Amino acid sequence: MIAGADAAGPNVAGPNFTGPNFTGPVKTARSGSAAGSVEQPIVLLAGNPNTGKTSLFNALSGLRAKTANYAGVTVDIRKATVPLTVDCAQGTAQLSMQLIDLPGLYGLVPTSPEETIASEALCDQRLGDPAAVVIVVDSTNMTRGLTLVHSILELQLPAVVALNLIDAADSSGIRIDVAKLSEKLGCPVVAVSSKTGRGLDDLKTLLSDLLSPETVITPAYETSCAVGCSGCAYAERFARSESMVADTVSGPALSPAYTEKLDRFLTAPWVGTIALVLIMLSVFLMIFSLADIPMSLIEGAFAWIAGKLDGILPTERVSPWIWYPAVAASTAVVFAAAYRLASVRWTWQTGLAAAIATVLIALLPQADFRSLLLNGVVGGIAGVVVFLPQICILFFLITILEDSGYMARAAFVAERWMRRVGLPGKAFVPMLSAHACAIPGIMATRTIENWRDRLVTIAVLPLLTCSARLPVYAMLAALLFGGQPVYAALMFAGAYVLGITSALLTALVLRRTVIKGETEPLVIELPPYRRPSLRNAFLTTWDRGSVFLRKAGSVILLIAVVLWAMATYPKPPQDADSTVLASNVSEALSEAEIAAAEHAQAQLEMEYSIAGRAGKLIEPIFRPLGFDWKINIGVISSFAAREVLVSTLSVVYGIGEEGAEDETGLVETLRRQRRPDGTLVFTTATCFSLLVFFVLAMQCLPTQAVTRRETGSWRWAIFQLVYMSALAYVAALIVFQTLSAFGFHHTA
Numbered sequence: 001m002i003a004g005a006d007a008a009g010p011n012v013a014g015p016n017f018t019g020p021n022f023t024g025p026v027k028t029a030r031s032g033s034a035a036g037s038v039e040q041p042i043v044l045l046a047g048n049p050n051t052g053k054t055s056l057f058n059a060l061s062g063l064r065a066k067t068a069n070y071a072g073v074t075v076d077i078r079k080a081t082v083p084l085t086v087d088c089a090q091g092t093a094q095l096s097m098q099l100i101d102l103p104g105l106y107g108l109v110p111t112s113p114e115e116t117i118a119s120e121a122l123c124d125q126r127l128g129d130p131a132a133v134v135i136v137v138d139s140t141n142m143t144r145g146l147t148l149v150h151s152i153l154e155l156q157l158p159a160v161v162a163l164n165l166i167d168a169a170d171s172s173g174i175r176i177d178v179a180k181l182s183e184k185l186g187c188p189v190v191a192v193s194s195k196t197g198r199g200l201d202d203l204k205t206l207l208s209d210l211l212s213p214e215t216v217i218t219p220a221y222e223t224s225c226a227v228g229c230s231g232c233a234y235a236e237r238f239a240r241s242e243s244m245v246a247d248t249v250s251g252p253a254l255s256p257a258y259t260e261k262l263d264r265f266l267t268a269p270w271v272g273t274i275a276l277v278l279i280m281l282s283v284f285l286m287i288f289s290l291a292d293i294p295m296s297l298i299e300g301a302f303a304w305i306a307g308k309l310d311g312i313l314p315t316e317r318v319s320p321w322i323w324y325p326a327v328a329a330s331t332a333v334v335f336a337a338a339y340r341l342a343s344v345r346w347t348w349q350t351g352l353a354a355a356i357a358t359v360l361i362a363l364l365p366q367a368d369f370r371s372l373l374l375n376g377v378v379g380g381i382a383g384v385v386v387f388l389p390q391i392c393i394l395f396f397l398i399t400i401l402e403d404s405g406y407m408a409r410a411a412f413v414a415e416r417w418m419r420r421v422g423l424p425g426k427a428f429v430p431m432l433s434a435h436a437c438a439i440p441g442i443m444a445t446r447t448i449e450n451w452r453d454r455l456v457t458i459a460v461l462p463l464l465t466c467s468a469r470l471p472v473y474a475m476l477a478a479l480l481f482g483g484q485p486v487y488a489a490l491m492f493a494g495a496y497v498l499g500i501t502s503a504l505l506t507a508l509v510l511r512r513t514v515i516k517g518e519t520e521p522l523v524i525e526l527p528p529y530r531r532p533s534l535r536n537a538f539l540t541t542w543d544r545g546s547v548f549l550r551k552a553g554s555v556i557l558l559i560a561v562v563l564w565a566m567a568t569y570p571k572p573p574q575d576a577d578s579t580v581l582a583s584n585v586s587e588a589l590s591e592a593e594i595a596a597a598e599h600a601q602a603q604l605e606m607e608y609s610i611a612g613r614a615g616k617l618i619e620p621i622f623r624p625l626g627f628d629w630k631i632n633i634g635v636i637s638s639f640a641a642r643e644v645l646v647s648t649l650s651v652v653y654g655i656g657e658e659g660a661e662d663e664t665g666l667v668e669t670l671r672r673q674r675r676p677d678g679t680l681v682f683t684t685a686t687c688f689s690l691l692v693f694f695v696l697a698m699q700c701l702p703t704q705a706v707t708r709r710e711t712g713s714w715r716w717a718i719f720q721l722v723y724m725s726a727l728a729y730v731a732a733l734i735v736f737q738t739l740s741a742f743g744f745h746h747t748a
């Protein structure tokens with residue numbers, strides 16, 4: 001039977017497991033692993049990189065592991081339990097298999113850490129004795145795929161060959177004789193598409209047969225080279241694959257013509273670089289033009305919530321019998337929700353922490369509770385959540401670019417520049433991932449074989465703009481270029497470029513000093529361009545968006561509440577001035593004067609608070625950078641997580657201010673702020689200095705923990721913290737002083 005455009009009938013073929021093609025040593029599939037057994041049979045998904053193993057894993061398990069159209073996306077194993085129906089003596093039984101997605105590999109002799117994981121799972125059964133291996137082959141690149149199939153079959157493991165991307169093969173006019181291929185290989189073959197779902201049921205049926213306790217498998221595949229030398233064994237497998245492809249595959253074998261035509265431009269040294277810059281600029285421009293409407297909707301929603309809360313909260317004194325239980329109950333509900341969002345487990349410690357916090361909040365004076373709710377909770381969350389649309393659009397566009405195959409070209413173009421500074425070409429994929437978050441980026445450096453190359457990459461990765469910096473950039477873009485999307489996009493692009501350039505320059509310096517050594521050249525596979533899957537882009541965006549919202553509803557909420565408390569307590573003792581103010585309010589002062597006096601009082605209280613004192617304490621250090629003591633509070637708190645800067649500024653500048661809960665309100669509020677000498681705080685010079693500081697500073701504890709884990713010592717984590725903080729400080733200092741010298745003192 002033929003799988004391809006003209007194919008009719010089923011796209012699965014395989015000899016009977018007990019049939020003539022299986023002779024030799026008898027291997028029984030997992031005895032007793034069917035119904036009633038606790039042990040789940042292990043099924044490995046193995047294959048060349050970028051053949052759609054993870055996509056198949058997702059399609060079979062319903063999970064959403066990361067996929068993209070370039071090699072080396074998966075660097076670790078991922079497991080899922082997948083139910084199957086198998087035949088047994090009693091008829092049929094339900095069975096669950098443990099499906100394991102492996103990183104891609106080119107051959108069984110590993111050349112990188114992630115290939116080692118896959119090869120050990122297959123050769124040394126590191127993850128347990130596999131009941132079956134699904135060898136995933138890209139139907140549009142059969143010769144290479146079959147070469148690996150031969151190597152795996154020689155391990156004498158029960159196997160199924162899944163010809164994935166059959167939809168892509170179809171549309172390129174490639175036709176595959178599945179039955180003939182199965183006969184030649186001596187193992188079942190099935191044509192599948194993890195994109196359209198075609199053949200997935202057939203694959204499951206084949207696996208059910210393989211895993212059935214009734215099945216007796218007697219595989220005996222010829223070993224390629226009796227002497228066992230790897231070179232000629234490879235050559236023999238390759239020759240066998242070529243001849244099989246010649247016999248079973250028809251249609252164009254080369255990558256489609258448009259791929260080559262496009263690559264002539266997109267991989268050319270200068271044109272390719274210019275194209276890369278233009279594509280990235282358009283991504284940013286789209287973010288700004290498309291995010292406008294949803295952002296104003298979110299702002300509106302938060303303003304509405306703040307207004308409603310303001311209206312509901314009683315201004316008159318409420319009976320303690322009603323007040324305390326009501327506040328305690330609602331706080332407990334919020335805690336339960338935040339714990340759930342952050343997946344915090346209820347233990348006696350976490351329960352006690354929630355109980356103490358609930359009691360403390362319930363005991364707050366009415367006016368303070370009101371401020372906590374409006375400034376701490378609503379202000380803290382709104383300040384961050386408003387940037388959700390920008391983050392979603394960015395991830396959507398990046399996923400589309402990744403899926404189309406363009407990102408592999410971007411890697412190819414970028415490698416030319418990276419190699420000059422001593423970064424290995426393989427660092428491109430980690431650098432790309434680090435633009436979402438440094439943590440998966442650092443994990444992805446496992447594809448780099450050379451330890452020194454890997455270390456340089458890990459050291460500079462946190463300089464790249466991660467999504468936690470986006471709310472900060474967006475706030476500063478609104479301050480600097482509100483209503484001017486083109487300039488805002490340029491500023492964003494500039495921040496990314498600054499991150500990338502400083503990573504490259506730091507690598508250069510490290511290569512000349514602490515981490516000397518030759519850089520290995522990049523051998524990169526350029527996958528064919530494919531139509532990106534919108535479904536995948538939407539799902540990735542959804543996942544990223546929900547991670548962001550979860551963080552806003554849990555960790556950031558918690559930090560905002562703690563910060564509110566630190567910015568509110570201890571309160572200054574009531575002095576004569578405030579009493580005078582109180583008594584005069586109703587008589588002589590106009591509304592504006594009352595607001596100004598209240599604001600001054602709020603400032604006084606903040607200066608007296610813990611956060612205020614801490615901010616003031618470090619004022620001399622950050623004054624040359626243009627930061628005032630309130631920005632300092634943000635700088636300190638954002639060491640926990642960068643986006644906390646925005647919620648901190650919302651809280652510290654919002655206290656005593658009307659309508660600072662949402663982004664427009666916050667930006668307007670920030671624009672009004674003045675220093676004691678009457679000059680504005682957020683001048684062009686301060687904003688750019690803050691921007692540069694946030695691009696370069698190391699403010700992320702989880703990243704440091706991962707650096708420690710991947711390098712095996714705190715040394716490199718501390719090194720990152722020290723050099724990045726120093727770099728950020730010096731760069732922000734230069735920016736502020738230079739801009740100030742050129743007179744950029746006006747409001748941003």
Ligand SMILES: Nc1nc2c(ncn2[C@@H]2O[C@H](COP(=O)(O)OP(=O)(O)OP(=O)(O)O)[C@@H](O)[C@H]2O)c(=O)[nH]1
Pocket residue numbers: 048049050051052053054055056066067068069070071072073074075103104105164165166167168192193194195196402403404530533536
């Ligand atoms: N058209 C089509 N595209 C597919 C199919 N399966 C996967 N893809 C695409 O192929 C690319 C690679 O998919 P992955 O699942 O990441 O491949 P992988 O084998 O896990 O890759 P590594 O983890 O890097 O080894 C992605 O862009 C997928 O969207 C398919 O059946 N049809």
Ligand SMILES: [Mg+2]
Pocket residue numbers: 053054055066067073074102103104
């Ligand atoms: Mg994968």
